[in-house]
Amino acid sequence: xxxxxxxxxxxxxxxxxxxxxxxxxxxxxxxxxxxxxxxxxxxxxxxxxxxxxxxxxxxxxxxxxxxxxxxxxxxxxxxxxxxxxxxxxxxxxxxxxxxxxxxxxxxxxxxxxxxxxxxxxxxxxxxxxxxxxxxxxxxxxxxxxxxxxxxxxxxxxxxxxxxxxxxxxxxxxxxx
Numbered sequence: 001x002x003x004x005x006x007x008x009x010x011x012x013x014x015x016x017x018x019x020x021x022x023x024x025x026x027x028x029x030x031x032x033x034x035x036x037x038x039x040x041x042x043x044x045x046x047x048x049x050x051x052x053x054x055x056x057x058x059x060x061x062x063x064x065x066x067x068x069x070x071x072x073x074x075x076x077x078x079x080x081x082x083x084x085x086x087x088x089x090x091x092x093x094x095x096x097x098x099x100x101x102x103x104x105x106x107x108x109x110x111x112x113x114x115x116x117x118x119x120x121x122x123x124x125x126x127x128x129x130x131x132x133x134x135x136x137x138x139x140x141x142x143x144x145x146x147x148x149x150x151x152x153x154x155x156x157x158x159x160x161x162x163x164x165x166x167x168x169x170x171x172x173x174x175x176x
Contacts, residue, residue: 005146006147007145008130011128011130012122012124014124015065015124016125017069017070017125018126019070019071019073019124019125020074020075020158020161020165021075021120021121021122021123022075022117022121022122022123022157023074023120024119025120025134026078026079026082026086027083027138030139031139031140037085037088041084048091048094050099059098059099061099062096062101063099063100071102072102073102073161074096074101074103074104075103075161075164076089076103076106077106077164078106078107080107090174093171094171103170104164104165104170104174106167106169110167111164111167115156117129117131117157117160119131123161126158128154129154129157130145131147132144133145133146
């Protein structure tokens with residue numbers, strides 16, 4: 001990854017009509033949510049306050065993006081029965097919806113015939129793909145992302161996302 005590669009915020013700011021996120025891991029271990037996840041494990045309570053210090057930056061970013069006319073969608077491919085982490089994600093997804101995201105869930109058994117990229121990714125305007133790189137335990141790896149704009153790579157990621165989206169279950173109808 002070159003030092004001049006744009007990051008997520010820059011790519012989202014440049015998006016003209018769409019920003020879609022394909023998530024395919026059953027567990028993440030990223031540091032910025034560790035405290036909230038641990039609290040949820042202990043208490044069963046998730047921070048779902050859109051104005052909280054945890055959520056407000058994301059809510060503001062997505063609301064501003066949607067206000068510009070960019071459609072933000074998130075599709076999650078999950079194993080069933082779901083992991084404890086996926087139950088945690090599901091419990092907080094109402095805030096993603098509040099911010100303006102659309103979210104769907106696809107049980108992994110329904111994705112067997114979809115050509116999926118090797119990594120989670122964000123796809124901006126169907127042209128630029130930001131692949132997220134994680135370690136085996138779900139932490140960010142170094143480097144944490146890779147930006148690709150080759151038409152074949154963008155098409156693979158976009159087609160995968162759209163196939164998952166088409167089969168996915170809207171958040172309001174998906175139970176964990």
